[in-house]
Amino acid sequence: MNALSERNEQTEQQFLAEYNVDKYRKPSATVDVIIFTVITKQLQVLLIKRAGHPYKDCWALPGGFIQVPEDADLEAAARRELNEETGTEVVYLEQLGSYGSQQRDPRNWTLTVAYFALLPAESLHVQHGSDAAKAEWHAVHDNDVDVDLAFDHAKIMSDAVMRLRAKIEYTSIAAHLLPPAFSLSELQQMYEILLQAPLAKSAFRRRLREAGFVQAIDGEKRSGRNRPAQLYRLTPNHDSTLFFPRSMVRQT
Amino acid sequence: MNALSERNEQTEQQFLAEYNVDKYRKPSATVDVIIFTVITKQLQVLLIKRAGHPYKDCWALPGGFIQVPEDADLEAAARRELNEETGTEVVYLEQLGSYGSQQRDPRNWTLTVAYFALLPAESLHVQHGSDAAKAEWHAVHDNDVDVDLAFDHAKIMSDAVMRLRAKIEYTSIAAHLLPPAFSLSELQQMYEILLQAPLAKSAFRRRLREAGFVQAIDGEKRSGRNRPAQLYRLTPNHDSTLFFPRSMVRQT
């Protein structure tokens, strides 16, 4: 920037000093988390009974306003919510998408960034009755839950279930619904619950092997009255969880 | 709600009447659009030269604050931005994801919902110099452009390019970079530009056929000194643009 423009134009410092963040009407911004687990062979989602208006006494996804400036970023806000409800730390967390409109909340134009989380039932310590709000697991049938949901949460939840089922087909994320060490039969059962169909064992294992999804751990697991199963873990740093079959055929 | 609680608790009407939308500090909320097209056999993205602070005179993605209450919803806000910059209406528009943190904008905690759009170069009427901001096409090399971008727009853009390249593999979206009627050779070339690799013609056409992506239109197209090509359109209402090869093998 030259001397002339220095005289005529605002510097960035001046601009920032004089900037009023409330000059424009802002939408309210929230984060909602769809928390999935599998209990009693069913996909379950954690719901909160709303204590206050609007949609008082309705079930809703756990979530809340983004805390400015406490939340460092969107994912931190989502993890905070996740933590408040489950007391659990390390889980699979993925951004689902954002939903915003004039109508979705009677109070204001609101925007919510939705995340979904997968966690093993074994790790759960759900805070029943904390937060002055009741938290409960609800089984997902097809793409829905048996209760009515507040706001557009039914739509958000069904999007999450569809995304989860879709990703199951070509990723290893189902393993995040199990403890860190699992047998291949347990993993297959997890896939079968989510896909709602029995899978072919031999082909299933070939897939896992060729995709490099899992690796054997030394030490075995007992079970009732039969051969013990080898335990596996997810291959560490295996981001490319997707095994992509050939799609567009490159010319050789 | 029974008579007792009526006396003790606020009704929803009362609650809404007394609700102050500015009770909590809110993040600023914007929408940014990555507008893709293909010109001179290169993937190009539309960038704006910022007229004001912050990042004055830097290149940035087209975007701006969500207008409350004018914008009906997030997609409407994105379409408004798209329209302001290109003057074009019907295009492929998909939500990419949201980016928000304390640091990304020096003014405030900001949250941006990013969309990406695909449009045919033929339909373009880019408003050069409108908005007191210069708009220009920049070629994408690998996952980047040649100029520095404001905010975290480089990250957002590279995410968009990766998403585009990934979806190309199993969807028909590349067709949205062409006019409504196109030849299969043109479509193949589009895929080749995006994937940066030559494709096998016979296999390419078999894919399109088996996926039901396109359908022939009556009437042909001339070209220089050779056989004219049949023109095609995208199969209408063909949402399931993805042709998914078999993934998890169901038991028979």
Added chain:
DNA sequence: TTAATAGTGTCTTTTAGACAGTATATG
């Protein structure tokens, strides 16, 4: 030894990659 689940091998069918062929326009 039986029962029950874990885990593997291989045959057959299907799909996809390679490549050569024919078709139809222009000059």
Added chain:
DNA sequence: CATATACTGTCTAAAAGACACTATTAA
């Protein structure tokens, strides 16, 4: 008829689906 691109057919190789087989434990 030469040439350039459009378009198709088919052979071969590779992957996937089906299914039967062996392995290892506890009772």
